[in-house]
Amino acid sequence: MSMKLSALAMELGLEHTGADIDITGVNTLEKAGPEDLSFLVNPKYQHLLETTKAGCVLTSGPYADKAQRALISDNVYMDLAKVMNIFARPQGCLRGISELAYVHPEAQVDESATVYPFAFIGEGASVGPKTVVFAGVYVGEHTNIGANCILYPNCVIMGGLHLGDNVILQPGAVIGGDGYGYAQTPAGHMKIPQIGTVEIENDVEIGSNTAIDRAALDTTKIKRGTKIDNLVQIGHNVEIGEHCLVIGQVGIGGSTIVGNGVVLAGQVGVADNAKIGDGAMVGAQSGVAGNVEPGSKIAGTPAMKAGTFLKAASVCMPKLPELFKRVKKLEKELAILTAEAAGGDCNE
Structure with a gap:
């Protein structure tokens, strides 16, 4: 794809400096070529x-005069995302419904949707306009896709x-598998049927x-x-809740409620039945066992x-080896003093 710098600036509503050129891609400052847009x-x-x-170079005003040509932005990351959406090549090469896909006779697939070979769409399921179902996807019975x-x-x-609508599921995502529910019996663990559902609202990406488990009863919900x-x-x-960010390898226990705008960083673990308030931020590898107040950073x-x-991690933990040595030394000194005191009592 090629686009004039002036046309790109107009598309983004930004001012540009320098002569007009053709832009054919986006890359880093180190790897970009003469027809690439970069960013700072x-x-x-x-x-x-x-x-x-x-x-x-897409950048803010203070650095614009240091580049041969610049797109001047007040929000570089946002405008970079817009540029990359313009130049991104969408995945896939097919249109329409493949004869090699299985679509149940009682399923409804919009004529503008695309269904790749070897996809499965079950009885009573529906697939909305312009949705793309790639190869190997399983859509179960009576599931509705926007x-x-x-x-x-x-x-x-x-x-x-x-x-x-506008939901993106990346490869291998599993939505609606059984939740982890078992009753203990004298004969072992008895499976508790998971008969609830999952609801994923608009503009969610997974x-x-x-894996997002179906509810035991009622609904597992991603807003x-x-x-x-x-x-x-x-x-x-x-x-x-709405507009949350849940980063890789997070685990969230059953019946937990996460508010709006929450950030759970990588490898956070949240116990069952916790409540995390709106706008809370939880640092990487944290363990959350109870409730988290709205807006807090933990x-x-x-x-x-x-x-x-x-403070504990940066100040106290590095001193633990030295503290351990001091404690061992004090234990030895205390043992000597205790023994001397005990010996003194006997002599008396």
């Missing part, structure tokens, strides 16, 4: 402006679920190999605008105020 956000990389071969969704290869959407990374486990009856295991954890 962090000031510590501004020295690369002296050596970059980029045809144009408009403009992308279901990448080998996704599984079990029966009786609902996906809204990463590769993430609109939330973005979930790869390898995340979300238990049965969990509710995640970290560590068990989770505590982020500032307290950082």
Whole structure:
């Protein structure tokens, strides 16, 4: 794809400096060529402006005059995302419904949808306008898929679920598998049937190999605008609010409620039945066992105020080996004193 710099600036509503050129791609300052657009956000990389071969640099006003050509932005990351959406090549090469796909006679697939070979769409299921169902996708019976969704290869959407519009499932995501529920009996663990559902609202993206369990009863719910990374486990009856960020390898126990705008960093573990308030941020590898107040920033295991954890981790923990040596020395000295005192009592 090629686009004039002036046309790109107009598309983004930005001012540009320097002569008009053709832009054919996006790359880093180090790797960009004369027809590439690059970007600068962090000031510590501004020295690369002296050596970059980029045809144009998307950046904020203070650095615009240091580039041969610049697109001037007040929000570089946002405008970079827009540029990359313009130049991104969509996955896939087919249109329409393949004869090699299985579509149940009682399923409804919009004529504008695309269904790749070896996809399965079950009885009573529906697929909305312009949705793309890639190869190897399983859509269970009576599941509803909205408009403009992308279901990448080998996704599984079990029966009786609902996906809204503009939902993206990355390869291997599993939606609506059974929640982890067993009753202990004298004969062993008896499976508790999981007869609830999963509802995923509009504009949600779910990463590769993430699993979202169906509810035991009622609904597991992911609200609109939330973005979930790869390898995340979300238990049965969990509710995640609007516009949350859930980063890789997070695990959320059953019946937990996560508010709006929450950030759960990588490898956070949340116990069953916890409540995380709106706008809370939980640091990487933290363990959350109880409720989290709205707007709070916590970290560590068990989770505590982020500032307290950082002080403990950066100030106290490095001193533990020395403290251990001191304690061992004091124990020896105390043992000697105790023995001497005991001996003194006997002599008396």
